[in-house]
Amino acid sequence: MIFFFAANGQNSAEKIDTCYVTAPSTLCANDCPDLSLKSNCSIDSFHFELYNRWGELLFQADDNEKIASFDIYERKKTSPKEYRYVSGTYFYVVSYVRREGSIKFQGESNGTITIIL
Secondary structure, eight states: OEEEEOTTSOOOEEEEOOOOEEOOSEEESSSOOOSOOEESSOOSEEEEEEEOTTOOEEEEESSHHHHHTOOTTOBOSSOTTSBSOOSEEEEEEEEEEEEETTEEEEEEEEEEEEEEO
16 A cells, blocks of 8 residues: 655645556467456456457456456357457456455556457
8 A cells, every 4th residue: 555645734644546457468269368357456346348449348247257258259149150359459447446444445457458369
């Protein structure tokens, strides 16, 4: 935990959350990690979203079971002959809530995932 002290002469301290949540940078067919979230702190709840380069929401999850079920070979519902995901870079956002004692922190992490098929 990092403490910042006000420079205005007041005797107050503000706690700044230093928690981070990340996803793997690469997903592929062979010898790559599964989609899972890593964190340096204990998370009470989270919401994960995965977007393509055009900002279209492709996948979302609120629990580890749903994230573990992520399948890069999922077929499009509109066209069973096409895959939902193609090789390329995708953007993710993770919103999370955690507590430290009586203090509740809400945070957000984001990054990119490269899918290689």
